[in-house]
Amino acid sequence: MYLLLPQGMEWIVILGVAILFFGGKKIPELMKGIGSGIREFNNAKANIKKEIESGMKDSEEEAQYQK
Numbered sequence: 001m002y003l004l005l006p007q008g009m010e011w012i013v014i015l016g017v018a019i020l021f022f023g024g025k026k027i028p029e030l031m032k033g034i035g036s037g038i039r040e041f042n043n044a045k046a047n048i049k050k051e052i053e054s055g056m057k058d059s060e061e062e063a064q065y066q067k
Contacts (some may be wrong), residue, residue, distance in 0.1 A: 006014060015022060 019027065
């Protein structure tokens with residue numbers, strides 16, 4: 001599993017290729033976009049978790065009410 005992750009020198013090569021491909025001025029914009037995407041994903045994940053927990057709580061209350 002750990003063999004698939006980039007190691008020290010590989011990160012330097014990846015960073016160099018990214019700078020050549022996107023240019024120095026585009027890198028901050030790219031990182032900003034990635035950051036906002038991760039933030040949206042985490043917000044959606046939290047909302048889904050809240051909905052599931054709320055549904056479970058409602059079903060438990062309904063089961064207790066029926067007894």
